[in-house]
Amino acid sequence: MAKLKVPVGPDDHVQGPADAPVTLVEYGDYECPHCGHAYPIIKALQRRFGKQLRFAFRNFPLREIHPYAEAAAETAEFAATQGKFWEMHDLIFENQNSLSEQMLGELALRLTLDTQVLTEALGSGAFAEPVRRDFSGGVRSGVNGTPTFFINGHRHDGDFELETLRQAINKAAGK
Amino acid sequence: MSNILPAGTPAPDFTLQATPDQTLTLKGLRGRPVILAFYPADWSPVCGDQMALYNEVLPEFQRFNAELLGMSVDGVWCHAAFSRDRKLHFPLLADFEPKGAVAKLYGVFREREGIAERALFVIDKNGTIRWSYCSPIAVNPGADGILEALENLPK
Numbered sequence: 275m276a277k278l279k280v281p282v283g284p285d286d287h288v289q290g291p292a293d294a295p296v297t298l299v300e301y302g303d304y305e306c307p308h309c310g311h312a313y314p315i316i317k318a319l320q321r322r323f324g325k326q327l328r329f330a331f332r333n334f335p336l337r338e339i340h341p342y343a344e345a346a347a348e349t350a351e352f353a354a355t356q357g358k359f360w361e362m363h364d365l366i367f368e369n370q371n372s373l374s375e376q377m378l379g380e381l382a383l384r385l386t387l388d389t390q391v392l393t394e395a396l397g398s399g400a401f402a403e404p405v406r407r408d409f410s411g412g413v414r415s416g417v418n419g420t421p422t423f424f425i426n427g428h429r430h431d432g433d434f435e436l437e438t439l440r441q442a443i444n445k446a447a448g449k
Numbered sequence: 450m451s452n453i454l455p456a457g458t459p460a461p462d463f464t465l466q467a468t469p470d471q472t473l474t475l476k477g478l479r480g481r482p483v484i485l486a487f488y489p490a491d492w493s494p495v496c497g498d499q500m501a502l503y504n505e506v507l508p509e510f511q512r513f514n515a516e517l518l519g520m521s522v523d524g525v526w527c528h529a530a531f532s533r534d535r536k537l538h539f540p541l542l543a544d545f546e547p548k549g550a551v552a553k554l555y556g557v558f559r560e561r562e563g564i565a566e567r568a569l570f571v572i573d574k575n576g577t578i579r580w581s582y583c584s585p586i587a588v589n590p591g592a593d594g595i596l597e598a599l600e601n602l603p604k
Contacts (some may be wrong), residue, residue: 338504338536369489409461413506418591431588 276429277417282330285404287350287359289320290328296426296446297440298355301412303420304347304366305340305373308434312421313367317343319443326447331363333408334420342373344405349378351401352392359383452556453568453583460485461554465542472493473518473540476576477490482602483572484595487557487565489586491523491531491541497587497590501588504537506592515571518542518555522549522564571598576600 282288282297288400291367302315320327329389333351335343340348346366353362365381366373375396412422416429423430423439432438454461459540460475460483468475475483487491488499500519503510510517517545521543523531549565553560557568580598584590 276591279593336501336505338538339501409505410509413509413592414596416591416593418589419502 276418278424278427279415280411280425282310282328283294285407286330286332287354287363288328288330289357289360291325294326294328296323296326296443297330299330299332299403299424299445301332301334301408301420301422301424302351303333303335303343303376303416304345304370304379306336306420307370308420310367312434313364315434315439318436319360319439322440323443330379332412333405334412334417334422335366336420342375342378342404345375345378345396347405348396348399348401349392351404352395353382353387355383355401355444356387356438358387360383451579454556454564454570454578455581456579457573458578460570460576460578461551462576463554464498465520465544465551467540467542469525469529470506478516480574482574482599483570484510484515484517484599485555485568485570485572486517486519487552487555487568487570488497488519488521489562489564489567491527494558498535499535500531500541501535502589504539504593506537506596507538508530509596510594510599513602517598520544520551520565522552523596536591559586571595571596571602573602585586 288384320329325375333347337344350362353359369377382392408412425442430442460504464472464474473593500577502516517539518602522544525543529542532541549558552565559566567590569582569590570578571580573579581600582594
């Protein structure tokens with residue numbers, strides 16, 4: 275079974291305590307409808323498991339089939355430099371159906387980010403590197419589509435409905 | 450289950466249509482590694498489609514100077530439409546007539562359904578299979594196995 279090759283570390287965007295018994299890693303694409311479907315499910319899992327669960331999101335944009343996935347990923351990375359990764363991550367998924375470069379700019383405004391800097395950064399690829407690094411590590415770990423989840427380092431090959439993930443997390447926690 | 454050709458076997462040669470007016474011969478690629486990716490059918494309905502994934506991973510394959518060939522029993526016009534829709538940047542070969550002949554040569558044809566397995570081969574620059582893998586048909590095997598096999602090729 276495929277295993278996570280890059281452990282969760284300081285480069286990651288993480289919610290939940292470092293010493294949580296279970297770490298859930300998602301490789302996701304902001305334009306992928308299945309990732310959009312998973313978004314509220316992750317929220318529900320986080321509410322349910324509280325401090326027992328650490329969640330990390332990594333970028334896996336399928337650029338050729340999702341024209342705004344890369345820009346969305348870079349926008350979230352830009353927001354991260356202002357300490358607003360998760361706010362942007364959530365806003366993008368909540369507005370996934372109307373994703374466009376203009377919409378990303380509007381979301382940046384809502385988070386009081388400098389949209390001029392964002393536009394320049396998207397043009398120059400200033401935040402392409404962390405996205406590329408996530409993608410490359412994901413490929414090495416056996417990410418085979420989006421979303422792909424790893425629970426305590428093991429690829430989760432089942433579906434990603436709430437009940438399935440809840441059971442898988444319980445199992446990883448030894449319950 | 451299939452009798453997939455194992456590592457160490459010379460890769461059987463073949464010539465197949467790559468586009469409506471072009472053929473591709475395996476032997477013609479000697480001198481560089483080749484990745485053969487057999488898959489059941491075009492138009493798989495999921496975002497995590499295997500060919501779409503490989504399309505994104507192409508730069509990593511190219512670091513090894515490797516050529517990627519997708520293959521299914523779909524016809525050349527079907528491949529052309531699929532390839533255009535998914536914006537694929539590598540050839541899809543039509544193992545169409547006689548149906549599945551190349552898949553049979555490589556031991557990855559499913560007689561009952563008349564389609565190829567989800568099977569991967571990494572062939573070295575001299576035409577010898579160095580790694581092969583047959584995935585459960587419903588499971589996209591990802592690209593990690595291919596990259597590991599490319600890394601392990603003798604220099």
